[in-house]
Amino acid sequence: MNAVSLSLISDKETATKILALVPQEWIKRIPFFVRKHATTRTIKRISIEHPELYAIAKRSGEIPEKEREELRQIITDIFKEKMNKHKIK
Numbered sequence: 685m686n687a688v689s690l691s692l693i694s695d696k697e698t699a700t701k702i703l704a705l706v707p708q709e710w711i712k713r714i715p716f717f718v719r720k721h722a723t724t725r726t727i728k729r730i731s732i733e734h735p736e737l738y739a740i741a742k743r744s745g746e747i748p749e750k751e752r753e754e755l756r757q758i759i760t761d762i763f764k765e766k767m768n769k770h771k772i773k
Contacts, residue, residue, distance in 0.1 A: 691744045698742045699727040705756040713772050726762050
């Protein structure tokens with residue numbers, strides 16, 4: 685591996701990459717006044733529960749397909765759970 689592939693991006697950029705895996709219409713359904721809190725907490729939860737996937741997402745460049753699909757499933761499940769809990773349709 686060269687040095688470029690090992691460079692890390694900011695947590696904000698990492699969060700943006702991971703949130704891009706969620707259907708945007710889902711994010712828009714979250715009331716705007718709690719949206720930032722909800723998305724920030726979801727990313728923090730992923731960083732704690734799945735540190736290896738978060739570390740891969742934190743690398744610069746695209747997330748590899750296998751890890752991207754794992755992250756997509758994880759974040760989709762979290763969003764479904766939260767949306768059901770808060771009765772957001």
